[in-house]
Amino acid sequence: MRAAFQKLGQRRFVRDTLVLQISTFVTGGSYLITSVLTKRYLGMDDLGRWNAARAIFMFAYFLVTAGVVSAAIARYSAAVGRGDRPACVNALASMLKLGLVASVCVIALAFAFAPRFAEYKYDDADVGHFAALLCVSGLFEVVRGLAVVVLQGTRQMRAYSWFDVTSSLLRLGLVYGALESGWGVPGVVWAFLVHMALAGALALSFYRRAQRGDPKLAPPPLREVFAAVPRSSVGHIFGISYLMALNKGINILLPQLGTLLIPTLQVLKDSGQAFKQTGAYSIAYVLQWGVGLMLGGVTQALLPALGFKLGRDVPFEKMGGTLRRVSLIAGCVMVAATLLSVPVMYFVVHSIYGEGAEDAFRYYVLLTCGNLFLGFTCIVDAFYIYSGQLGLSVAINLALGAVAAAGIYFGGVRYGPIGISAAAGFADALPLLHLVYIWVWFRRAKARSAAATLNTPGLPHD
Numbered sequence: 276m277r278a279a280f281q282k283l284g285q286r287r288f289v290r291d292t293l294v295l296q297i298s299t300f301v302t303g304g305s306y307l308i309t310s311v312l313t314k315r316y317l318g319m320d321d322l323g324r325w326n327a328a329r330a331i332f333m334f335a336y337f338l339v340t341a342g343v344v345s346a347a348i349a350r351y352s353a354a355v356g357r358g359d360r361p362a363c364v365n366a367l368a369s370m371l372k373l374g375l376v377a378s379v380c381v382i383a384l385a386f387a388f389a390p391r392f393a394e395y396k397y398d399d400a401d402v403g404h405f406a407a408l409l410c411v412s413g414l415f416e417v418v419r420g421l422a423v424v425v426l427q428g429t430r431q432m433r434a435y436s437w438f439d440v441t442s443s444l445l446r447l448g449l450v451y452g453a454l455e456s457g458w459g460v461p462g463v464v465w466a467f468l469v470h471m472a473l474a475g476a477l478a479l480s481f482y483r484r485a486q487r488g489d490p491k492l493a494p495p496p497l498r499e500v501f502a503a504v505p506r507s508s509v510g511h512i513f514g515i516s517y518l519m520a521l522n523k524g525i526n527i528l529l530p531q532l533g534t535l536l537i538p539t540l541q542v543l544k545d546s547g548q549a550f551k552q553t554g555a556y557s558i559a560y561v562l563q564w565g566v567g568l569m570l571g572g573v574t575q576a577l578l579p580a581l582g583f584k585l586g587r588d589v590p591f592e593k594m595g596g597t598l599r600r601v602s603l604i605a606g607c608v609m610v611a612a613t614l615l616s617v618p619v620m621y622f623v624v625h626s627i628y629g630e631g632a633e634d635a636f637r638y639y640v641l642l643t644c645g646n647l648f649l650g651f652t653c654i655v656d657a658f659y660i661y662s663g664q665l666g667l668s669v670a671i672n673l674a675l676g677a678v679a680a681a682g683i684y685f686g687g688v689r690y691g692p693i694g695i696s697a698a699a700g701f702a703d704a705l706p707l708l709h710l711v712y713i714w715v716w717f718r719r720a721k722a723r724s725a726a727a728t729l730n731t732p733g734l735p736h737d
Contacts, residue, residue: 298436303568305443309450310561311627313463314554316454319631323538323550325460326557327397328405330534335385335406336378336413337528343374344420349660351428360495367500368507370424374417378410385410397538397549405464412471419471421500422478425485429492438481445477446470529679529702530560530642533695536687543691551631552692558628559638559696566616566646567609591661592724595717598654602710609650613643634692641696645703652706658713668709675705 314322347370354362385407393403419442426435449470453462479497486493494500533556543549617640624636659668679702686694 298439299568301440302443303565305447306561307565307623309447310558312451312454314558314628314632317460317463319551319554321460321550322557323553324399324402325405325463326534327393327538327550327553328402328460328464329409330531331389331392331403331406332385332409333531334528334535335381335389335410336416343370343377343417344423345656346370347420347424348428351424352430355429355492358491364495364500364503365507367421367424367495368503369509370420371417371500372504372507373509374420375414378413378417381413382407382410396535398544401460405460408464409467412468415471415475418475419478421497422481422485425482425494429485429494431485431488431492434481434485438477442470442474442477445473529676529683530563530699532680532683533687533692533699534560536684536695537692540687540691552634555632555634556638556692556696558624558632558635559642562616562620562623562635562639563642563646566612566643567649592717592720594661595720598658598713598717602651602654605653606648606651610647613646616643616646638692638696641693642700644697644700648704648707651710654713655706655709658709658716662716671709671712672706675702675708679705 313325317325347366350366350369351363354360354366388403389406389410390400390403393406394400422438423435426432426438446467449466450463453466456462458465482494482497486496534553537543537553537556538549540549543552620639620643621636624632624639628635655668659665679698682698682701683695686698688694690697
């Protein structure tokens with residue numbers, strides 16, 4: 276057994292995953308502490324307002340943050356694997372160009388429409404103003420992406436982990452300072468903005484540090500990247516990034532739909548419980564998301580690991596066994612973690628969050644059912660990216676997303692937050708359908724390879 280563990284520890288992918296997992300736990304812990312602090316300092320009503328504003332921000336900014344960086348990592352890691360420096364420059368410049376343009380558009384739309392939306396749906400325009408301010412942070416998120424792409428794309432996971440941990444602890448300190456100063460929800464919003472600005476500066480520092488490392492992995496000078504931004508092509512990265520963003524919608528955005536929907540339910544408005552129940556649901560979502568971080572290291576390490584192999588001319592058709600093992604191991608880990616989390620979260624909600632948050636545990640039990648399936652589907656994005664079939668994936672996910680969104684909406688209308696939680700948990704099981712297609716794809720690829728071998732002259736046949 277010991278020899279087996281030592282053999283696993285010698286694998287680059289396993290080491291990268293473990294390093295990333297540690298930083299993911301620290302990041303998740305900082306979000307949990309932030310959630311507890313905001314509840315205790317703001318109360319359930321203002322906690323609900325803050326999370327409603329953050330949900331609007333996430334929907335407005337999702338296309339920028341979810342897809343652009345991941346697409347750049349895929350392109351950058353493959354370019355490094357080939358030793359193609361011009362392609363490395365173009366991957367970084369394209370990410371900056373597309374991210375900045377999209378950010379400006381989102382900010383303009385947010386300031387124009389978010390307050391009106393919040394006034395119409397929640398009778399509270401301030402929620403929209405907070406969301407619009409949060410959208411400004413997207414400009415700094417694009418700069419932060421430089422460090423993420425360079426460090427993850429070259430599998431410098433220890434450096435990336437230090438960057439991620441430092442950024443998370445910085446955010447926690449700023450939010451705590453704003454809460455302790457008694458500035459309420461506006462203070463939390465400004466703390467997040469300041470944090471993103473400082474995280475952007477921190478990213479540039481880590482980028483320059485990476486330039487002083489291994490010459491084979493060193494990123495191009497920032498001056499060269501910035502100079503290439505105006506002439507960089509964004510067509511390829513645009514297609515990949517927005518297809519990836521749509522793909523991630525089921526797991527990331529659909530549960531947040533509940534945060535937007537709960538304050539609009541008339542029965543909760545009439546009873547004065549709208550934002551209180553929004554706060555309870557947001558607590559359940561943070562806890563459910565925190566358990567999902569058990570997969571953080573796997574998903575972050577898988578994309579650059581496959582990119583490096585493809586850059587060295589390893590056929591993707593031969594990676595079926597690797598993806599299958601990753602899926603099964605991650606799936607079993609997530610099932611165990613989800614089941615063990617239920618008694619732990621009961622204690623967290625009742626003892627740490629305290630009075631007023633009791634409903635969050637009921638919502639958590641239903642939401643976390645989706646985590647039972649999450650591990651098995653961690654390979655889906657990587658498969659579709661490197662098999663060149665993101666378009667098919669999006670078509671499937673749009674259909675699945677429509678089913679899930681309808682379930683969340685009608686569940687909320689009929690059963691309130693309980694119905695929303697059950698439907699959002701069920702939504703995480705829908706991507707299992709992708710695994711059926713992946714299995715069929717690799718079976719057909721294996722059959723084609725076998726047929727090609729049999730038909731090749733000069734090769735021995737059985």
